[in-house]
Amino acid sequence: MRQTLQKSLFLPTCKYPKMSEEKAQKGSNYSGSNIQVLEGLEAVRKRPAMYIGDVGVRGLHHLIWEVVDNSIDEALAGYCDTVVVTINPDNSITVDDNGRGIPTDIQPKLKKSALEVVMTVLHAGGKFDKDTYKVSGGLHGVGVSCVNALSTMLKATVHRDGKIFEQEYQRGIPKYDVREVGSTEKRGTTIHFLPDNTIFSVSEYNYETVAARLRELAFLNPKIRLTLKDMRENEENGTHRSDEFYSEGGLREFVEYVDSTREKLIPAPIYIENEKGEIPVQIAMSYNTSFSENLVSYVNNINTHEGGTHVAGFRRALTRTLKGYADRSGLLEKAKVEISGDDFREGLTAVISVKVQEPQFEGQTKTKLGNSEAMGAVDTAVGEMLQTYLEENPREAKQIVNKVILAAQARIAARKAREMVQRKNVLTGTGLPGKLADCASTDPSICELYLVEGDSAGGSAKQGRDRNFQAILPLRGKILNVEKAQEHKIYENEEIKNMITALGVSFGTEDDEKALNMKKLRYHKIIIMTDADVDGSHIRTLILTFFFRYMRELIEQGYVYIALPPLYLLKRGRDERYCWTEDERMALIKEMTKDGKEDSVNIQRYKGLGEMNPDQLWSTTMDPERRSLKKVTIESAAEADHLFSMLMGDEVAPRREFIEKNAKYAKIDI
Ligand code: 0RA
Numbered sequence: 001m002r003q004t005l006q007k008s009l010f011l012p013t014c015k016y017p018k019m020s021e022e023k024a025q026k027g028s029n030y031s032g033s034n035i036q037v038l039e040g041l042e043a044v045r046k047r048p049a050m051y052i053g054d055v056g057v058r059g060l061h062h063l064i065w066e067v068v069d070n071s072i073d074e075a076l077a078g079y080c081d082t083v084v085v086t087i088n089p090d091n092s093i094t095v096d097d098n099g100r101g102i103p104t105d106i107q108p109k110l111k112k113s114a115l116e117v118v119m120t121v122l123h124a125g126g127k128f129d130k131d132t133y134k135v136s137g138g139l140h141g142v143g144v145s146c147v148n149a150l151s152t153m154l155k156a157t158v159h160r161d162g163k164i165f166e167q168e169y170q171r172g173i174p175k176y177d178v179r180e181v182g183s184t185e186k187r188g189t190t191i192h193f194l195p196d197n198t199i200f201s202v203s204e205y206n207y208e209t210v211a212a213r214l215r216e217l218a219f220l221n222p223k224i225r226l227t228l229k230d231m232r233e234n235e236e237n238g239t240h241r242s243d244e245f246y247s248e249g250g251l252r253e254f255v256e257y258v259d260s261t262r263e264k265l266i267p268a269p270i271y272i273e274n275e276k277g278e279i280p281v282q283i284a285m286s287y288n289t290s291f292s293e294n295l296v297s298y299v300n301n302i303n304t305h306e307g308g309t310h311v312a313g314f315r316r317a318l319t320r321t322l323k324g325y326a327d328r329s330g331l332l333e334k335a336k337v338e339i340s341g342d343d344f345r346e347g348l349t350a351v352i353s354v355k356v357q358e359p360q361f362e363g364q365t366k367t368k369l370g371n372s373e374a375m376g377a378v379d380t381a382v383g384e385m386l387q388t389y390l391e392e393n394p395r396e397a398k399q400i401v402n403k404v405i406l407a408a409q410a411r412i413a414a415r416k417a418r419e420m421v422q423r424k425n426v427l428t429g430t431g432l433p434g435k436l437a438d439c440a441s442t443d444p445s446i447c448e449l450y451l452v453e454g455d456s457a458g459g460s461a462k463q464g465r466d467r468n469f470q471a472i473l474p475l476r477g478k479i480l481n482v483e484k485a486q487e488h489k490i491y492e493n494e495e496i497k498n499m500i501t502a503l504g505v506s507f508g509t510e511d512d513e514k515a516l517n518m519k520k521l522r523y524h525k526i527i528i529m530t531d532a533d534v535d536g537s538h539i540r541t542l543i544l545t546f547f548f549r550y551m552r553e554l555i556e557q558g559y560v561y562i563a564l565p566p567l568y569l570l571k572r573g574r575d576e577r578y579c580w581t582e583d584e585r586m587a588l589i590k591e592m593t594k595d596g597k598e599d600s601v602n603i604q605r606y607k608g609l610g611e612m613n614p615d616q617l618w619s620t621t622m623d624p625e626r627r628s629l630k631k632v633t634i635e636s637a638a639e640a641d642h643l644f645s646m647l648m649g650d651e652v653a654p655r656r657e658f659i660e661k662n663a664k665y666a667k668i669d670i
Pocket of ligand 1: 067070071074097099100101102103118144189191
């Protein structure tokens with residue numbers, strides 16, 4: 001279990017922080033210990049990214065995760081069942097829980113309240129040497145004192161032992177000693193903090209990001225009520241958004257949520273649990289009739305995007321157990337197919353959650369579990385419990401095996417189709433699509449590929465571009481909806497084939513025939529450029545769905561962007577200005593007419609890229625000096641996945657609900 005230092009210091013047998021004799025000696029020197037504290041906080045402020053990942057949106061949100069994690073720890077220890085997160089009007093955050101409350105009694109040796117120690121003393125010990133740095137590098141578990149160090153204001157209020165205590169800090173430094181301010185019947189901790197805007201490059205919290213994380217935490221930690229309140233004024237109607245996240249069934253409900261827009265193959269998720277082992281394992285899995293796999297994994301409540309040993313253990317046991325069952329059932333023989341590991345993944349949705357004492361995180365984004373012992377723990381749990389499930393549920397077992405056989409047949413068809421894509425294009429001889437206007441440079445790090453909606457906009461883009469490093473691939477109309485199509489159909493689709501060959505990627509590595517091979521990726525910026533209307537955004541979503549399902553690494557590596565063509569051209573005499581939003585338009589009109597003369601400004605609304613001439617397209621949307629691009633990121637793969645399957649899938653009801661719910665945020669297309 002992830003254990004913050006603060007907690008491990010307060011083990012029941014030891015009321016106060018355990019310290020070596022040497023440290024205790026130093027601690028008895030009051031000013032000496034203060035200097036240590038200051039040095040610790042200064043280290044955090046000097047290198048914030050080392051502690052919280054970065055100082056952008058992610059880091060800003062990380063502050064919330066850090067505090068909420070402490071409340072969740074209280075809940076896991078059995079002392080807390082309610083957590084309320086409030087985004088205040090000034091973008092400060094309040095996290096309120098009904099846990100035990102941070103201890104406040106005076107620590108005789110440090111001559112300080114334990115509360116002050118928890119809030120001001122950085123994780124001691126191993127955290128800062130190289131090996132263990134990996135563990136918390138950019139992830140949770142750095143402690144609430146980091147949040148304190150990175151906040152211009154933090155106030156901790158503790159309800160404990162019938163009393164209310166409080167202490168305030170500025171950039172981590174206490175404003176006064178912990179003081180008692182009243183009596184109470186409640187228990188719990190309230191942390192209110194305002195992130196330091198001299199440290200963070202952004203200051204605005206994103207409701208959806210916080211909501212997605214709290215939803216995830218609610219599923220991962222059942223029976224805890226997590227509430228999110230946004231006290232900032234909602235621009236549209238002055239109301240305040242609020243959501244409550246609570247799950248009784250935990251991972252089972254998580255799987256049902258992820259799969260809520262898909263057709264089920266088996267009536268209820270299969271649940272696998274081994275809470276008693278060295279590494280507690282919880283897994284819920286289900287099969288649906290789709291072709292894609294959705295596997296989300298967590299270690300200590302942290303999403304392991306890159307998988308790792310726990311996921312490997314799951315796959316190994318899943319394949320072995322299902323294959324064994326399928327072999328014995330005789331169904332395989334009848335179908336005359338060879339099944340492979342991949343065939344068990346089609347239509348599979350699974351959430352894996354393990355708790356590891358000292359997780360080793362590896363990989364590009366440090367979200368891949370490295371601890372080898374997790375593999376065996378998961379393998380054993382899945383092997384045993386899945387076997388039992390199959391024996392006890394023969395009807396479901398048969399449905400799963402039949403699905404696996406279908407997947408094997410489809411895989412063979414898909415392989416043939418994939419091989420066809422990889423064949424050299426006979427007409428151009430280069431292997432590149434005929435419609436691609438390639439750039440001169442062959443250095444991927446500077447090359448850009450514009451995926452442009454329609455041949456006419458494609459034409460303007462070809463004329464307007466800088467052909468040294470910008471390539472243009474026009475896409476004809478709507479591309480295939482990969483969410484609904486079988487895999488081999490995807491590789492047979494002309495537009496998709498063109499994208500794959502233009503990008504230079506291929507499929508198949510030594511151990512996975514479907515894996516994306518990016519070694520020959522020809523562009524490090526792939527820019528989706530569609531019209532600023534409903535059709536344009538639909539096409540953009542279709543392209544993104546394709547990338548998300550088949551080339552997710554492109555998004556994860558930060559290679560995918562969205563071009564932002566302007567919405568308006570304002571003209572007054574020789575003064576011509578572009579603008580991208582309604583607000584900008586209003587402001588510009590005001591500015592352009594401030595001389596008070598009568599002639600009211602000419603406004604041109606761009607509906608399509610084709611309405612711009614090549615020069616305009618270059619100067620507004622393609623010129624690196626002047627354009628703005630939006631980078632596509634995957635914040636929460638599970639959330640994105642849910643959204644994609646809902647927006648692109650078969651079921652109409654959830655899509656309508658989503659559109660109705662979000663309609664007020666969408667601008668009306670004139
Ligand atoms: C140190 C020790 C204990 C609890 C906490 C810290 C604690 C921290 C936070 C941060 C937000 N909410 C929190 N709730 C608790 C253990 C307390 C005990 O042993 O009584």
